[in-house]
Amino acid sequence: MCQNPGDFFTFQDNLLSATLAATQARAERSRVAKRLRKGEKLPSDAPELPDGDPYDVDAWVLELDVCERIIRQLRSIGDAMAWRVLGYNRSYVLALCRNESPGPMHLGKKGTQHEIEFAAEQWRDHRRFTLLRDVTDCLRIGDATVFHDGDDGWQDIYLHELKSNPNARDRIQDLRLKAAAEATRNFGRLPGDIRARLVDTGVPYVTHLPALADAFSLAHKRGIQTMKIPGGRALLAFDFSAARKRWGEEEAGRRFEAAYSSLLRRSRLTTGTRICFTSGDSVARGRLTPPWGIYPAQCAALIADFLVFTVTLCSDSLVEELGKCGMDVRWLLPDGVEPTWPGQPVLELRSSGHRVSMNSAEINRLLLELVDLPTWARGMDRVLAKGSVGWQPWPVFTNEDQTWI
Structure with a gap:
């Protein structure tokens, strides 16, 4: 250290x-x-x-x-x-x-x-x-x-x-x-872009990353662990070594698929566009997101892909959950069409007389970092209150260091 x-x-x-x-x-x-x-x-x-x-x-x-x-x-x-x-x-x-x-x-x-x-x-x-x-x-x-x-x-x-x-x-x-x-x-x-600006939301950062650490710990014992995360998200953690030792490689693969299907049903992620991120083979592929080496647990296993996790949400459930937080939200992609590049607009937010479209890189924050949805909604509301026509805001929350320390 x-x-x-x-x-x-x-x-x-x-x-x-x-x-x-x-x-x-x-x-x-x-x-x-x-x-x-x-x-x-x-x-x-x-x-x-x-x-x-x-x-x-x-x-x-x-x-x-x-x-x-x-x-x-x-x-x-x-x-x-x-x-x-x-x-x-x-x-x-x-x-x-x-x-x-x-x-x-x-x-x-x-x-x-x-x-x-x-x-x-x-x-x-x-x-x-x-x-x-x-x-x-x-x-x-x-x-x-x-x-x-x-x-x-x-x-x-x-x-x-x-x-x-x-x-x-x-x-x-x-x-x-x-x-x-x-x-x-x-x-x-x-x-590089006259429209792109950092925006200080002034909102303290809150995430559900402790739940991810718990899922890792349980997966290390059980091979597979699933969880529902507040905000309409579904989490699955898979420990390759533990799963192969317990079931063998082929059976571990079948159990992974069965556990994921069961998780989607239990989480009711069955309508709208389904968005899923998996950590497998993604190391150093997304420079906009925090690296696995600062995550709360099992950093080496994540980097080496001995441990993987997936987080899934659906556009309908995301719009519903953000609506509960007071946001006026519209999903921009047709049903069944997933975002294909980090800067692609996927979600339109309206508040304070302004509107802004959020790209898939920001949606990844909801998946990868498990940010608390009411926290994120408050931050986006602050972004819109500060916004100007033509801006491309890149929001930053306060006290983020406490999340990663």
Whole structure:
């Protein structure tokens, strides 16, 4: 457990080494697969294949998939570190995630080596921890964040765009960095879209994540655990190891399907559009949502997919529950059509003479984080009260750090 800047520096250094090694392993296997696809010979320096025919392209593709998953798992751990050192402040993540992925990390890039040297220098000369973007997936603007101890006891955060050539500044990158910093200071406009703004709801964050921790604990004993969550949601937790040990692999799969079907009937999730999120194979795929590494229990099992959970709701039940909270709500998608991309509008809210459409990324907050529905409704009401025509609000609640600590 990291307790001080020195712990974080050491942890990041180890994570960096593991990420570079996994990236190199992926590159080596990709090279072999490409040669075999062209009908060329197996390279004499090809890495050892742990299983399968080394002349079989599919065996190398499988190795590539394994490497890709390992890299995503490592980046998810980096995301958890980022959320923690940023005080679990969602506004930083929402502001700094708004770029495309920089691509694979490797020492062949001049910039990568320069960033590593910068972090080492900050620690050696000033004892300041520097969070590097390349060990994360959720932070994509700038290259590094340096944490200073302020005179008033608070921690000051400085964003850096690093260039190995000081004369090779990129004006667009610099402007996006300044916009991100301004957004987090004053809840201002987010980088990349003049309409997108952080909005402070002023509503304390409340979730049902303790119920998820209970479900994990019971699934570890029983293999499968189902629960109804307030707000018309249905939760299923599945522990692969416990289920296989108790029933065997095939029977465990059948029991999973039976338990899920029973849960939907008991929860009355039978009308409208059904929306389901499963944690399986989703690590480091959604930069807008908290990483598994900060969840209240079983973080390692979630990251490695030894433990999965699903949360399901239906559009009709969501509209009904929000109506009970005083919200005027309309579901935007036709019955049976599920959202297909994070920014897709799915729900229209009306209040205080304003209206706003919420995208599927915000709906995922109701599924992944099990936010208390009356809490969320109050927050959206505050967003609408503060809203202006043409805004694309990204709501932030208060005291969110207490949820994740």
